[in-house]
Amino acid sequence: MASKKRQREIERAEKERELEKAASRRRRWIAFTIVSLLAAMVAVFVYRKDSAASSPNEKTAPMPDKWTLSALLKLKPHQIEELDVALLNLLCAEGLPGSETLDLKKSLTALDEMAQRVKVETDRHLYRFTQNSAEFNHSEADFRTVMMATVLQQDFGIRYNPARIASPDNPEPTAVFYANSKDFFIHGCTDSSRMGTCASLPVFYTAIARRLKYPLHVVATKGHLFARWQDDKERLNLEATSIGFTSYPDSKYHIWPYGVTAAEIASSKYLQNMSATEELGTFLSIRAFALFAAKRHHEAIEAIDAAIRFAPHIEAHRIVKTLLARQMTRTEIPGVYLPPPPHLRSLVDDLDMRTGKLRPRSTDKNVIYLPPQIPDPERSIKPHLYPYGGLLPTPPPLPPIRSNFPLPQHQKNINPRP
Numbered sequence: 001m002a003s004k005k006r007q008r009e010i011e012r013a014e015k016e017r018e019l020e021k022a023a024s025r026r027r028r029w030i031a032f033t034i035v036s037l038l039a040a041m042v043a044v045f046v047y048r049k050d051s052a053a054s055s056p057n058e059k060t061a062p063m064p065d066k067w068t069l070s071a072l073l074k075l076k077p078h079q080i081e082e083l084d085v086a087l088l089n090l091l092c093a094e095g096l097p098g099s100e101t102l103d104l105k106k107s108l109t110a111l112d113e114m115a116q117r118v119k120v121e122t123d124r125h126l127y128r129f130t131q132n133s134a135e136f137n138h139s140e141a142d143f144r145t146v147m148m149a150t151v152l153q154q155d156f157g158i159r160y161n162p163a164r165i166a167s168p169d170n171p172e173p174t175a176v177f178y179a180n181s182k183d184f185f186i187h188g189c190t191d192s193s194r195m196g197t198c199a200s201l202p203v204f205y206t207a208i209a210r211r212l213k214y215p216l217h218v219v220a221t222k223g224h225l226f227a228r229w230q231d232d233k234e235r236l237n238l239e240a241t242s243i244g245f246t247s248y249p250d251s252k253y254h255i256w257p258y259g260v261t262a263a264e265i266a267s268s269k270y271l272q273n274m275s276a277t278e279e280l281g282t283f284l285s286i287r288a289f290a291l292f293a294a295k296r297h298h299e300a301i302e303a304i305d306a307a308i309r310f311a312p313h314i315e316a317h318r319i320v321k322t323l324l325a326r327q328m329t330r331t332e333i334p335g336v337y338l339p340p341p342p343h344l345r346s347l348v349d350d351l352d353m354r355t356g357k358l359r360p361r362s363t364d365k366n367v368i369y370l371p372p373q374i375p376d377p378e379r380s381i382k383p384h385l386y387p388y389g390g391l392l393p394t395p396p397p398l399p400p401i402r403s404n405f406p407l408p409q410h411q412k413n414i415n416p417r418p
């Protein structure tokens with residue numbers, strides 16, 4: 001009797017072990033299935049991501065082998081963010097009056113060489129900052145921007161075009177301002193003339209600074225463009241149209257050259273650092289006015305449409321399109337000029353909605369003028385002037401520049417040479 005009971009207990013124990021083994025196999029199989037499904041999902045996600053980044057489809061497109069404005073405008077906004085501000089600016093000058101001799105490769109090379117010179121001089125005078133930082137307001141950004149402005153102006157002759165200087169009492173008509181693209185795109189700074197205006201000089205300084213890995217940005221206020229150094233440590237404005245180096249606080253640009261409202265700051269992103277697509281939108285807007293001034297009306301509308309596509313949140317571009325389209329429907333009257341673009345003057349406060357023209361500030365009601373182009377330094381804001389022979393002492397003899405260090409590297413995926 002006892003043996004039969006023991007036998008039944010042994011059989012029960014074996015059956016329980018078999019059930020436990022079966023349950024264990026089921027758990028392992030379920031775990032294996034879950035892991036396999038997760039791995040498959042990850043593989044599919046990675047494959048799609050790689051495909052989107054490496055092959056053309058509806059979301060992206062490859063970088064062109066040769067840069068043209070047409071090739072640039074086919075890119076997607078996220079690709080624009082990878083490009084050099086100088087490349088964007090130069091391509092927007094394509095085909096405009098004054099760009100007949102524009103050589104993209106030559107202009108970009110000139111910027112590289114200027115940046116190299118700035119680096120050499122900055123490194124040579126770095127001891128001035130390390131030994132006496134109070135001389136530069138204890139700000140490395142101040143020191144580096146001072147050196148950049150000094151070298152570019154003193155060594156390369158970069159300056160505001162004196163022919164474009166205008167006073168508030170006798171400003172320059174817009175049609176005259178847009179007669180030569182060298183005055184409002186940066187190839188005027190890279191060719192032998194070495195001149196620009198408030199539409200190009202801040203962009204030029206920004207292009208040089210970014211080759212030196214400086215955190216410089218293009219910024220707009222009503223009637224003006226300037227540059228700004230901003231990182232997680234410092235914020236410093238650079239007034240690019242001045243002789244020497246001048247830095248105004250943000251409060252200056254709230255009232256100069258025109259007052260800006262909170263609504264305008266929000267709708268046109270005044271006083272805020274531009275993204276690459278916003279920079280491109282600004283350049284295309286400038287191009288639109290240049291084309292319209294050259295009576296290439298349909299091309300002008302295409303340019304402002306492209307500006308709206310890349311920066312749809314900038315309300316000023318839509319206002320520009322409305323004004324240009326309205327002008328196209330009217331008979332051209334000698335002596336009546338185009339309204340200036342939004343980065344040079346307000347299109348809201350001064351717009352006469354009955355005629356579609358800006359209200360002139362002169363007694364001559366047939367002419368619409370640009371605002372003054374040159375800053376008016378206030379006595380309370382002292383500009384920093386650092387000419388050679390003055391603040392900076394004569395340095396020791398300089399060895400050949402090209403042997404000191406390699407050219408600064410460009411940002412990712414920029415400047416494929418044509």
